[in-house]
Amino acid sequence: MTKGITVKKAENFSEWYTQICGETGAQLVDLRYDVQGFLVHRPWSMQAFKKIYEFFEEEVEKDGHEPMLFPTIIPEEHLLKEKEHAGFTPDVYWVETAGTKKMDKRWALRPTGETQIYPIYHYWIRSYKDLPFKGYQSRITTFRNEMTTRPFLRGREFMFFETHNVYETHEQAKEQIKKDLEIMQKVIRDKLKIPFLFLQRPKWDVFKGANETFTSDSILPDGKRIQVSSTHDLGTNFSKAFDIKFTGRDSKEHYAYQTCFGPGIWRIFGTLIAIHGDDQGLMLPFCVAPLQIVIVPILFSKDEKQNNAILKECEKLLNELKDYKVSLDLSDRSAGFKFNEWEMKGVPIRIELGPRDLEKKQATVSLRTSKEKLNIKLTDLKKKISELAELNDKKLEDTANKYFKGNIKDASTLSEIKKIIETHKGFVRTPFCSVAMEGKTCADKLKAETGGVDVCGYLFEKQEKPTGNCPVCKKKATIVVYVAKSV
């Protein structure tokens, strides 16, 4: 089968993305399952997902979270218990028959974990000595009856990871927001090289049932904002609905404070593909690549002795590099075909070994992120790998950061915002009247007049001082917000 992407990412991102995920691309998913929005995850994507899950598990465990696993189904009555949160109900799938028997009470396929976990936290939390309690569920999936679906960006069943924490005080809950930000920085910024803004959402756009919502937002190559994580400050809303109380240091009963955090595993992977990939295929950070190094023997001649010598050297290399994810491609395809294949799959380091290399006791090394070929002494190769991996990753990081930073623009009037959104991509930073509920009228007007630009939120890490007026109502601005079109 001829592999390859037939469009340019810069010209038609949407089609490029579909192709890179599919059969003639990097074979990340199979869309032929016959049910819309339910994906088959192929080995190449699953190996990357395993790493991404491991990164998050490691970080949340370091922060004192313990693993748990709750059922896939939620009884309907639990789902309806928190009034605002019950807003999820119209989007869920219902199990209504068990075997051949219609059920008395129906179950939802879980749309998110709050209403399944908190009835049990009611039993687990008794005293301040039980707090803080930090639990997480990993490698699970969740379900929403979405109308439009795209691989890794929006699905009817998608990969999930969630933490659910309980504290004595609101201060402790707020401290967790910072820790969740740090986890996102460690995993998606430092390891996966995905730049993002950590924003506090305006009041009219918080999670159903939450007091405050904080998100990590990145920018896709088509300029659309994509949310890749959310942390919710639930206050005592859910602890009141689910009766999560503890005896405090004062011997009195108190409702507990809660937060929950969900890095969007699917969306993080989708964003990784989208941001780093090029017209030849995937580009992957070394730490997440299913195959980190591929060795390709170059066998031109019919000289059996020479070919055997090359193959022997390749086998030796394979053995030397076995601490990495390394493979020796001995298939009967041409070298050119192999190069294309492994470029499409995003293998960071390719090592070629041909007759001339053998003669010079060297290998020809290519990084996926660079056109340059390097000649490296065979005896030096092993100790050079970590340096080569860093070079590969540095290039990804620089390119991603340049794109990201170049697509956050300033504007102070509605017409400036419109102009930027039409000709540029990403976020526009602008003064705004208010992120409390009273600002919603301006946000709605902004959205209507710009063909769908949302007020995403304001920086959590630093308070930016606004100058001038709200571009919509012209009142004196109280805050600096980031607006963008969303996925």
Next chain:
Amino acid sequence: MTKGITVKKAENFSEWYTQICGETGAQLVDLRYDVQGFLVHRPWSMQAFKKIYEFFEEEVEKDGHEPMLFPTIIPEEHLLKEKEHAGFTPDVYWVETAGTKKMDKRWALRPTGETQIYPIYHYWIRSYKDLPFKGYQSRITTFRNEMTTRPFLRGREFMFFETHNVYETHEQAKEQIKKDLEIMQKVIRDKLKIPFLFLQRPKWDVFKGANETFTSDSILPDGKRIQVSSTHDLGTNFSKAFDIKFTGRDSKEHYAYQTCFGPGIWRIFGTLIAIHGDDQGLMLPFCVAPLQIVIVPILFSKDEKQNNAILKECEKLLNELKDYKVSLDLSDRSAGFKFNEWEMKGVPIRIELGPRDLEKKQATVSLRTSKEKLNIKLTDLKKKISELAELNDKKLEDTANKYFKGNIKDASTLSEIKKIIETHKGFVRTPFCSVAMEGKTCADKLKAETGGVDVCGYLFEKQEKPTGNCPVCKKKATIVVYVAKSV
């Protein structure tokens, strides 16, 4: 809360098992989810499950399997495609409403993976060059509408791990049976210290749609046989039903041969609890323990200076042992309470450090599997850990093996079988007329006359030569079988 198991394992295994899993035991599950057979897995069990999954993932990957992930739901028409396999249909849960809309075609929550995976293998397998293909799904759950349920032994939703392999020839498929046996040996025998027989099932008891079924069977403390894995030789039954064909080396089209393998993750954990635990609580092999070492400071006096010196030494130890899963118990509970708690949770190594220890520059070390206390020099402790871990595990292994071997008895008449099953436990080895379909009449009769003894199968690893006659029909025996009452 007072912790403890109020019955003896030897006297009332069933109640002992319920208690050790629950709130007053090792807190492995929470049964208060309000839906029968759907469990909440608490942190202590989830940490062990993570390790068990990792062990299997590591072994199947070494054997060339690649990870995949398929949807949780299966369209009804796929489930019905293989005639015998469609026998699962009466036991599944059906999703029939999406949001507020009744669906045209209903979906089953997956009862097992064949009918979701093989329609896609149809696309993936084209040529002998694509073979063998070995895929696996891990950390998933699966669903059956069981009437009776028990934690980790039988559930309506339970943890799942499955491999699905495709080969050119039947010989290659048969080779996989041996490899699956080796994987079970490496994980459950060598790591988890669970002894088992690897049996080929009689023809009347194979998996729906399979040619042959091979299982790993262990014995619970109540003498009941428990199946903890199965490998199925599917021949070309499913490749014909799902049209999985390849162009062979002869340029002709062939149906592919298939096997699938499922270690029962839940049942393995349940068996681990049941076999190793005692009246004080869990006992765990070192490799799977959520906490491997606990350090308990013994602070008798009000001498602050001495207490601080003890605590300082404990902190130092904690830091020295940080490559292990280690914890320093600084809670304000009594030392006795702490000892009981960590014994209940099955922590393999407990290190106490009191005034006398401090004076002698030693620690008092207890293994969970032994009553003996060891005095070990503080400077020697770190290098002694692996030896202590081995001692702990050796004791588990010896006890488990002794019980297992002591509960495989020989019999050659029906009355002998009856007598053994009444007074002893486990397997009875007996000559039998046939494991082909013609033997079923005798198996049914055996079951009826013994209050439920099954013919489990015959040894896969070695052919045992029968002497004498079938205890039921008195015809000359052709095979040696193992019979037992089952969970």
